[in-house]
Amino acid sequence: MIRLSRLSVPFWREALIAFAVFVLTLSGSLAFAKSFHDISQKGRAFNLKELSVDRGDTVRFNNDDEFIHQIFIDARAFKFDSAESDPGHVIPVEFTAPGLYEVRCHIHPKMLLLVTVK
Numbered sequence: 001m002i003r004l005s006r007l008s009v010p011f012w013r014e015a016l017i018a019f020a021v022f023v024l025t026l027s028g029s030l031a032f033a034k035s036f037h038d039i040s041q042k043g044r045a046f047n048l049k050e051l052s053v054d055r056g057d058t059v060r061f062n063n064d065d066e067f068i069h070q071i072f073i074d075a076r077a078f079k080f081d082s083a084e085s086d087p088g089h090v091i092p093v094e095f096t097a098p099g100l101y102e103v104r105c106h107i108h109p110k111m112l113l114l115v116t117v118k
């Protein structure tokens with residue numbers, strides 16, 4: 001009995017430490033959980049004028065028109081230049097740096113979406 005109780009103290013200490021590490025890892029991954037945001041390209045326009053996302057989030061640009069679109073961002077902190085996207089296709093863009101970005105389509109120069117990345 002004495003031997004068992006001597007053995008069980010370090011076991012429970014290790015179990016508690018392992019549990020604490022597990023909880024911290026879980027809360028850490030929740031804090032950095034990445035989200036997806038859907039934007040529609042329709043009628044030669046984005047369905048929103050502004051969007052706010054968290055760093056690491058992905059914006060999916062859905063081509064809901066009957067002709068091609070494209071996505072480009074040309075900022076110092078973040079650049080993106082997609083291929084042309086056919087109707088029904090999606091361009092995913094992961095925003096990896098905080099800032100305010102002008103998202104445009106080079107085919108339709110009037111298309112503009114302002115994305116704030118926190």
Ligand SMILES: [Cu+2]
Pocket residue numbers: 041044068069070105106107108111
């Ligand atoms: Cu376009």
